[in-house]
Amino acid sequence: xxxxxxxxxxxxxxxLSTIITALSIALAGGLLMSVWVVKEQSQRTFTxxxxxxxxxxxxxxxKLQLVLNSIFHLEASPGNMPASDYEYIRRHPAVKMAIPIAxxxxxxxxxxxxxxxxxxxxxxxxxxxxxALASGRFFDPAEKEAVxxxxxxxxxxxxxxxxxxxxxxxxxxxxxxxPETYHVVGVLAPSNTPADKVVWIPxxxxxxxxxxxxxxxxxxxxxxxxxxxxxxxxxxxxxYNKQGNRLTFAYPIGAIMAExxxxxxxxxxxxxxxAYLVALVSAAGVLVAIYNSMxxxxxxxxxxxxxxxGRFFISGAIVFEAALIGAIGMxxxxxxxxxxxxxxxxxxxxxxxxxxxxFAYSAVMLWxxxxxxxxxxxxxxLPAWKAYRTDVAENLAPIS
Amino acid sequence: xxxAPAPLQLSGLKKSFTVPDGGRRTIIDVPGFALGSGEHLALxxxxxxxxxxxxxxxxxxLAPDAGSILVGGSDMAALGEHRRDLLRAxxxxxxxxxxxxxxxxxxxxxxxxxxxxxxxxxRARALELLDRVGLSDRLRHRPRQLSSGQQQRVAVxxxxxxxxxxxxxxxxxxxxxxxxxxxALELIRETCLESGxxxxxxxxxxxxxxxxxxxxxxAELNVCLKEAAP
Numbered sequence: 102x103x104x105x106x107x108x109x110x111x112x113x114x115x116x117l118s119t120i121i122t123a124l125s126i127a128l129a130g131g132l133l134m135s136v137w138v139v140k141e142q143s144q145r146t147f148t149x150x151x152x153x154x155x156x157x158x159x160x161x162x163x164k165l166q167l168v169l170n171s172i173f174h175l176e177a178s179p180g181n182m183p184a185s186d187y188e189y190i191r192r193h194p195a196v197k198m199a200i201p202i203a204x205x206x207x208x209x210x211x212x213x214x215x216x217x218x219x220x221x222x223x224x225x226x227x228x229x230x231x232x233a234l235a236s237g238r239f240f241d242p243a244e245k246e247a248v249x250x251x252x253x254x255x256x257x258x259x260x261x262x263x264x265x266x267x268x269x270x271x272x273x274x275x276x277x278x279x280p281e282t283y284h285v286v287g288v289l290a291p292s293n294t295p296a297d298k299v300v301w302i303p304x305x306x307x308x309x310x311x312x313x314x315x316x317x318x319x320x321x322x323x324x325x326x327x328x329x330x331x332x333x334x335x336x337x338x339x340x341y342n343k344q345g346n347r348l349t350f351a352y353p354i355g356a357i358m359a360e361x362x363x364x365x366x367x368x369x370x371x372x373x374x375x376a377y378l379v380a381l382v383s384a385a386g387v388l389v390a391i392y393n394s395m396x397x398x399x400x401x402x403x404x405x406x407x408x409x410x411g412r413f414f415i416s417g418a419i420v421f422e423a424a425l426i427g428a429i430g431m432x433x434x435x436x437x438x439x440x441x442x443x444x445x446x447x448x449x450x451x452x453x454x455x456x457x458x459x460f461a462y463s464a465v466m467l468w469x470x471x472x473x474x475x476x477x478x479x480x481x482x483l484p485a486w487k488a489y490r491t492d493v494a495e496n497l498a499p500i501s
Numbered sequence: 502x503x504x505a506p507a508p509l510q511l512s513g514l515k516k517s518f519t520v521p522d523g524g525r526r527t528i529i530d531v532p533g534f535a536l537g538s539g540e541h542l543a544l545x546x547x548x549x550x551x552x553x554x555x556x557x558x559x560x561x562x563l564a565p566d567a568g569s570i571l572v573g574g575s576d577m578a579a580l581g582e583h584r585r586d587l588l589r590a591x592x593x594x595x596x597x598x599x600x601x602x603x604x605x606x607x608x609x610x611x612x613x614x615x616x617x618x619x620x621x622x623x624r625a626r627a628l629e630l631l632d633r634v635g636l637s638d639r640l641r642h643r644p645r646q647l648s649s650g651q652q653q654r655v656a657v658x659x660x661x662x663x664x665x666x667x668x669x670x671x672x673x674x675x676x677x678x679x680x681x682x683x684x685a686l687e688l689i690r691e692t693c694l695e696s697g698x699x700x701x702x703x704x705x706x707x708x709x710x711x712x713x714x715x716x717x718x719x720a721e722l723n724v725c726l727k728e729a730a731p
Contacts, residue, residue, distance in 0.1 A: 409590020409618030
């Protein structure tokens, strides 16, 4: 009780430095937790997102490029493959379902992907969930109709009944407009998958778009594959990747994405290091703030000692105060965390369509506050040592 | 029939300090001194004569080089620092010339802090004492919001709140005007009388000394002052 009173009064007496120090800890703690959660959640999300498919078949090239292009709608396509390859894998006994996609156009920067309606009606993008419509209906494969992902619809301001002209290429260039007019007949409900940022049209429409090479009018960019069993994946992997040399079979998708995170792991480590350093600097801030105030505390310490407070009690109060500043800072850090992670999540969603889970429990939310409070407590040891050594008689002036 | 130990009994008390030339100078050399239960005594001494050091030794704030300081039967000089702190907190009330109130705390908190390290902080007792010293309407005031006289009254209430057996007062009116000085002194004496505490006041102020029947020269006790005298 007395300890709390003394610490509370001390915090109030040094309110400005307390607030500034606590805010710097809040920022450091928020940054540390954000880096950790974004790293953890994006890794978990991106290695789990497969939009319901086990593998991707595409032109010969990098598996990662193939996955990024056909599942996440990022990166350039490694090339096209003949329709016969699609037909072959579609009929393969090891394959449960095969959905072709074709890319090559955009609508003001949002990728237009040609596919077949089965993507919406038969594929469960996550177990038990099909793509649902927020409004309208799915497109008719024979018509110039489009179904727009929820995020793309919001950003492009499209709704059912609107029409648009596609633009050639994956990068928006106003000069490269196709003459075809597509009508929006449906808007997808949010699925928090990359499908949300895509404008979907019938594959035939994209293949035969004015200006596209008529010789490739039946080619597909990739085939999204659902397998009957995991062993089928390894069999097809051998068939396409080891025995064949025309196509690439990317399987399993999660492992390929995990490789990506391994490759950019150094970046995570740099970010974490920066966050740790910021945390360390903030803890040093606590030390400096309290240490610098020790001169003005001497008399109070001497009075408390004269009233009977022991050296350890006074030192403990200083350490407790430092830890409390850390605790206040870390309480505020959750606010900083929410702000930082929300912004980062919005950026990730804008880039990939994937919404990372920002408020899921993570161990960092336990160890970061505890660690920071402990670190701040440790940083209070030096001022506490100074308090411990305060000479009572000398500071109870005057002497008669 | 056993009698209660005297609030203060000391013998062979010595304290020296290192002086700038590196040697040691004895400041306190008191062969013997005692204060009975409920006894009030004023010690007369000039500034710089070692009065504060003497009180600090009795209060256990300083450790002596030699001798014993029995406070209510416990030898302050023989105790470790922690036990000295506890003994001071429970048995001794200390009133300072500059009041030594904690500026960041209210009057009530200052008085309660006077109790908290030696016993349970008793809010009712603190309120009672603040009422006794006429400050029941200043409970939440900070020291700087009070006059000097009022501050010294808070200091008196703080020193007596824990019902000490021994009250030490170091130039308790040194920072007060004549009227406040008289009032503060009366208050200290009255409250000590009411609680039965022994009171040891050190001062060089004739008015303070005149208020006590029992007055002794500090030089009589502290033999090193006698030796230093011409």
